[in-house]
Amino acid sequence: MEDGTIPDSDITASSAWSDSTEAKHGRLDTQATGDGAWCPAGSVFPSASEYLQVDLHTLHFLSLVGTQGRHADGHGREFARSYLLRYSRDGRHWITWKDRWGQEVISGNENTYDVVLKDLGPPIIARTVRFYPLADRVMSVCLRVELYGCLWNDGLKAYTAPMGHVMHLSGSPVYLNDSIYDGSIEAGVVFGGLGQLCDGVLGGDDFVESKELRVWPGYDYVGWSREALGQPTVDIEFHFEKTRIFHTMQVHSNNRHTQGVRIFSEVLCEFKASMLSRWAEPPLRLQVPLADLRDPSSRSLALQLGARPAQILRCRFTFADRWLLFSEISFYSERFYPHPSLALPPSLLVAVMVGLPVAKHDSSNTAILIGCLVGIILLLLAVIVVILWRQYWKKLLGKAQGSLSSDELRVHLSVPSDNVVINNTNTHTYSSRYQRIHTFPDDRDRDAEYQEPSTVLHPREHRDSTGEAQASGGGPSVPHYAEADIISLQGVSGNNTYAVPALSATPTDCPPLPELPRERLIFKEKLGEGQFGEVHLCEIENPQDLPNMEFPFNVRKGRPLLVAVKILRPDASKNARNDFLKEVKILSRLKDPNIIRLLGVCVSSDPLCMVTEYMESGDLNQYLSQRMSQPITAWHVVCCSYPALISMASQIASGMKFLSSLNFVHRDLATRNCLVGGERSEDEERHIKIADFGMSRNLYAGDYYRIQGRAVLPIRWMAWECILMGKFTTASDVWAFGVTLWEMLSVCQEQPYSHMTDENVIDNAGEFFRDQGRQVYLARPAVCPQGLYELMLSCWNRDCKLRPSFAHIHSFLTEDAMNMV
Structure with a gap:
């Protein structure tokens, strides 16, 4: 913009004060022409309406933007404190840019003279860009902008692919979805946009780790499970602006074969010259030699496409194992210019091996060499198949001897019995309101770290000198919680207090x-x-x-x-x-x-x-739900600001950190059990204190599951081990905190798992126990940053040992969460 590469005619705006503040003055300009900036005709409201538009005419890859306020020979005082970016690849469909955590608002300027640069992560591929200045009140703003990027020579304008799946490693979810995809999603397919497969970021050897800060495991890759997909191939369709001649496709793939991830064994590519034409025959089948799969490092595979012309490519990547993970797919191609003398060979069948050239038809010696190599590859393939087949049957027989099928396992919450395990201990039993899970007797060794119910359901007991029931034998020893006996009080206000x-x-x-x-x-x-x-x-x-x-x-x-x-x-x-x-x-x-x-x-x-x-504003659930006046779509329409919500959540975490330091387990943490005091500052920040009598209120009777008219359990807030095994620990309080945080970010507009019956919630706890990938998590609230949702997911980790401590949660909410606005 500043150097004049973009002419004045390509810079337009929704309005302007005058000729001296019209759109053409909206470029960063050391000469400070006009009054030194673009200024919209009217005041800017908190909602985005006025915009400055830059037309680049062709697709560009934009990675950085800069903004500055109004110069006006030192008399101007107007600048945009924040703004939105919207972009289009066709001039009709507009997309709002979001950062890697789903936030749309970009921090702008604090004065009129400093240039503020914003690194666009993810980058933008666009033909037209609009800047929408924002204000926290009705005010005048002026803006100068600069774009940093280059021509998008790839020519790709959209790709269509199945949605990525979630992998579970040691009970922890690894999200392999295309999180920055800017198109549409329907019926499990993303289409009409671009995302991580063309953002220029190459994933590392360990797909769980990421090069980005504060992102979730698996962020750098888009991945698919053969079982979840239900077919042997991952089909991806690539749409380009114009017809092009394709020479090479480069695919960066993960190959962590120890975790069921391998590069594809072959790819079948189909070519279509235009939107209205048919798929050209024959398709191109490219094979990858299996000998190259022994190295577990990720790699970029260069696949020769034989100079085929196309505007649309459809590639079917064949699974070589249970998972297929891609980080980047790019093409080396050139614009296609039709000419009568252009003639294509009638067919091309190319056997591609990474690092080897394509065979030429006029060399018999080359053909013989390739034939020998193919024979060697087939022989090696046969040997590998035999070895894998033997290992598979050995593993299968071992499983058949030592474990149960999922159909043999029955998990349910049943009638009250006499035993419950409080916290991580199998050495004490106490009065209970419900039964633990039931398994067949021969399932004793399965998942021992979670204390299989068969080892604690009927422990051999003896009495100590105080008459306390103690268990001996009957399963693996688990460290006693707080190294002290546990008491569970029948409180005045409900079933149990602490x-x-x-x-x-x-x-x-x-x-x-x-x-x-x-x-x-x-x-x-x-x-x-x-x-x-x-x-x-x-x-x-x-x-x-x-x-x-x-x-x-x-x-x-x-x-x-x-x-x-x-x-x-x-x-x-x-x-x-x-x-x-x-x-x-x-x-x-x-x-x-x-x-x-x-x-x-x-x-x-x-x-x-x-x-x-007691606090004057009542409980947090009523406080938040009664303050909502319109649907939740963005932070600017939420009556309670994001910083205020995070401050309140931080106070709850602080209180729970104190309880956990005393080895207290609350057992019923929820917004209904948090009371709200008066205002602490001008930004609606309120004092929060944790209480324990929400269970006694008729208003919240629907939040508790009643068993045979006696026990009441807040099952929608309870960890799976609480529901099925009666194990209450600080870690189960952490689970409940995650649900409480979800309530707050949903502004208490619905009950957790509102689409499920109580019986479905109990069944879902059984899915956590089985850990076969069918458990259902609470969905990310519409206004919740992805980084904060990752904190919730960590609170709901199946393995209680991997859930964060309240000290960590409190530190995260006070230091990191505020930066996600």
């Missing part, structure tokens, strides 16, 4: 809680009820007049303090009363800015009460 080490029940470092005068509690409304009591919302007038309250309150004098009061029913059993007092002692230890605090008790007479904080 699962905690028993030592927490008798703390020595916490002074007795103050006895609060009952008459100071003013009833406001009933929040909910549980099996043994009720939860009420109350006020305490003039809380400053209660000097024995140990918690410092920031309440203005004369204003009442909102509190939640858990009341034990007077007719509760002795066990329930004991649990109540244990709960008081345990909750008195929870002193953290993001955990609801226990303020005092009323235990001098019945009914027993405990008084906790």
Whole structure:
């Protein structure tokens, strides 16, 4: 733009203030012609409407853009703080550029004089480009731009291919989808656009690793599973602007054969001269020698196309193993200029071997040499097939002797029984609300690190001196959680509160809680009820007049303090009363800015009460869902800003980090159990505290699965090992945090797995147990950056040992997530 390569006539705009700010002044220009920039006629609104357009006439590969504000001899003060890029390859269909994490808005300028360069990752292949300046309020902006790139000599304008698949390695998903594809998707096929197969990035030898920062495993490759695809070939169709003469196709493919990934064994290419013509006969069949597959490194294969003319190519790549992974496909070709004297040979059948020249028809010696090489290759192929066949049958027989088929495995949540494993331990059993999974007796050794249910369903027990049930033998030893006995309280407000080490029940470092005068509690409304009591919302007038309250309150004098009061029913059993007092002692230890605090008790007479904080804006689920006024399509229409949501999620992670440091397991983390305080700053940031009485509220009865009218389980938030095996750990709380984060990024507009029944959710937990690639994950919310969705997916890792810690989650949300806006 600056050097005049693009003429003024190719720079247009939706409008301009005047002749001195029209589109032609929108180029970065050291001479500062006119008033030094393009300025649209009216003020720019938060929505993109005004634009500056650059017509390049032919396809260009653009990798960098620059922007600058208005010069106007030092008098101009207008500049664009952010902008959108939209581009077109045909002048009709416009595409909004997104970065590798799905974000559309590009940071612009902070002043009028500095040039801000933006590296386009992924790059743009376009004929026409539009810049849309944005503003966070109604204001005037001016803009100068520069484009950096080169002619797109490849001529490719679109390709059609099957959608990439997800590979599971050691329980972790590897996403091999074409994540930057800018066309359409329908019926499992991408079409009408370009993506990772032509972005210029070559993947490495290990397809799980990526050259990009903060992307998901498998990002550099597009991959397909032969089993998932249901056919022996991957069919990719390439559409070009004009008819071209094709000499070479170069395919960069992964060959990690130890993980079932190999380069293709052959490719069948078909050629079509134009959109309206038929496929030319015969097709070109190119074979790749299997001897070259022994090296596990990735490589680029140069395939000779025999100077065939075409505007459309269709290539069928044949699987050589279970997976086929491509990083880049490019062509060496030239424009085709029809001429009467042009004549093509009637047929070309080329046997291609990487690094070998194509055979010439006028050399008998060359033909003999190629014939010998083909014979040697066929002999080697036969030997390899025999070896692989023997290994296959050996492996198959070994499996038949030592494992069950998937049809023999039955997984279900059933009627209540007497045993449950709390946390990662097989040495203690406790009262349960449900049965674990059932397997056949001979399945004891399968997946031992997840503590096969057959090893814990009927452990041999003995009693210690305290009468506690302990198990001996019966399966592999698993480290005892927190090296302490576990207690699970029957809380006043619901099924269970926290699962905690028993030592927490008798703390020595916490002074007795103050006895609060009952008459100071003013009833406001009933929040909910549980099996043994009720939860009420109350006020305490003039809380400053209660000097024995140990918690410092920031309440203005004369204003009442909102509190939640858990009341034990007077007719509760002795066990329930004991649990109540244990709960008081345990909750008195929870002193953290993001955990609801226990303020005092009323235990001098019945009914027993405990008084906790309550937050003025209620629970997070209602707070977010009631603030939504229109459908979620982009961050600028979400009533609660992205930074505010991330700040609230970070506070929840901080509170959970504190709980995990005490070896507390919450068991029911969700937005309904997070309370929202007042504003902390101008950007709607709110104070969040974690509570535990969402289960008692009728409003959320639909979030819990009820078994035979007794137990209630938040199965849509529970890790698969909680549902099937009753194993509650900090790692299962991490799973629930991932679901909670999904709720927040969905602005609580739907229930997790809303398309599934409760029984389907339980069945899906069984799919996680089987780990055969059929488990269903919660989909990425429309406004969730891909990097943040990757954090959610890591929280839902099948292997609880591979889920992130709350310390890592909190660090990610405070340092990295904010940069994804």
